[in-house]
Amino acid sequence: MEYISNQENLDAFVRRATSSSVLAIDTEFLREKTYYAKLCLLQLATDSEVVIVDPFAVDDLLVLVPLMEDPSIMKLFHAGHQDLEILHRELGVLPSPLFDTQVAAALLGHTLQIGYGPLVHSLCGVALKKSDSYTDWSRRPLSPSQLEYAADDVVYLPRMYRIMVERLEAKGRLAWLDNDFAAMADPANYVVDVRQRFKRLKRVGQLSRRQLSAAREVATWREVTAQQRDLPRKWILTDEQVVEACRREARTIDELFMVRGVRERLNTRDARAVVAELTTGLDLPPDQWPELDKALKSEPNVDAQVDLMEALVRQRSKENDIAMQTLAGRSELSLVARGYTDQADVLKGWRRAMVGEELLQLLAGRLALSLGPAGLVVSVVEPQE
Known part of the structure; x- marks a missing residue:
């Protein structure tokens, strides 16, 4: 060496x-x-x-x-x-x-x-x-x-x-x-998309769409500032401070400084910049307000479908000596069950060939799972005349 x-x-x-x-x-x-x-x-x-x-x-x-x-x-x-x-x-x-x-x-x-x-x-x-x-x-x-x-x-x-x-x-x-x-x-x-960073703010789901518009502008300013100064973004403002400032819809420095800890973090110039970003976001027309990705928990329950899909994935991973999570985790199977097929890696490439296509057939009712002497049995459902 x-x-x-x-x-x-x-x-x-x-x-x-x-x-x-x-x-x-x-x-x-x-x-x-x-x-x-x-x-x-x-x-x-x-x-x-x-x-x-x-x-x-x-x-x-x-x-x-x-x-x-x-x-x-x-x-x-x-x-x-x-x-x-x-x-x-x-x-x-x-x-x-x-x-x-x-x-x-x-x-x-x-x-x-x-x-x-x-x-x-x-x-x-x-x-x-x-x-x-x-x-x-x-x-x-x-x-x-x-x-x-x-x-x-x-x-x-x-x-x-x-x-x-x-x-x-x-x-x-x-x-x-x-x-x-x-x-x-x-x-x-x-490449970091600074305009999308607001979606990863902690507790951002508490905000209205109008407040999300403000959060997008402030989070973008924070990201660019952190890059320019080569400082951790939380040293500029924490996620919680960004979200709270947007929730309060602060339009003045005094209102911004009502958020705990912000006065100690921002000098007057930076505070003025943040207020300007807040105002810009809050005043955008509704058709320019962003929207968070639809929360899965607010959608119909698909636990039964996912349980069946998980059993099939477990079987194929065992047969092929591949870690089950490499094929598909439960969260990804939930995406497939809810129809978000374009977001699921299990429906792409070799994963689709190994189990993804079968998952779609299972959801469509064209495959059935049952237990046999050797374990899980996957069988084709014959179409009814």
Whole structure:
């Protein structure tokens, strides 16, 4: 393992890595005090070596871009969404092609979202240390135990990748992952739509549509401000403060400061900006008021349908040695039962072929479930004349 703390050594590693068939990638970062994750360490492993790059010490990480875009090098991750988000921001590109061992593990009978340590133990028979999992990666110098922990996060990825590919090919499932990995490499999935952020406010469902209009404007202002200042959005205003200001329909600074804690968070200039956003949202015509996605709990009860669908999904997941949640969780089955078919992954790609089409047939009354000596029996319902 090599610790890279200057540009010359990073450039040399990039030259060596071009001949590798794989590049395992992991990051260590901090996010508690910033909007954007602060990259503190970058771990990389090829067919033959492991390096730990100190982003505080090198001049230019962009020399890694050709490796990330090289179609002959498979980029390896475990639960890589946050790593990919950071790489996209730091390098301006997303690695491709890529393979995520957590995503792939679900197709080999492992639990959904299995951790890196348990997967390493399962596939490689190695028990990893956990002593530095909550360390401060921004402090320097890093201790030997920190460097060992960081290196462990990539050193086993190439071996696991090869084991998993062999097993997936034996089951005829390797191509099933193409859409999942293509989505992970799509830049559109890492772009924040600031105008939709209001839908994720805590307790936003308490607001009227007119108040939602104000919440959309204030939440947009908060998101943009947090990005510009690189501060956590809750340091600007908390979700609860945004919702309460909108519920009160505050139109003056004095009314805004009636919300607990807002006076301490906002200076006069920011308070004036928030009041302007509130007023803009409240004064929009009704045809421009937003609407939250329809609450499932307010719709007809579909527990009976979901119970039957769940039994079928459990049966197919058992037969195919796939984690049940990988096929479809109960919340997704509720979507299907209520007719939201375009939102359900179980009705797309390989999931549709394995069980999705049967779910639709079951809901249409063209399939029946019964119990036999060997367990669940799925049978076709003959149409009545």
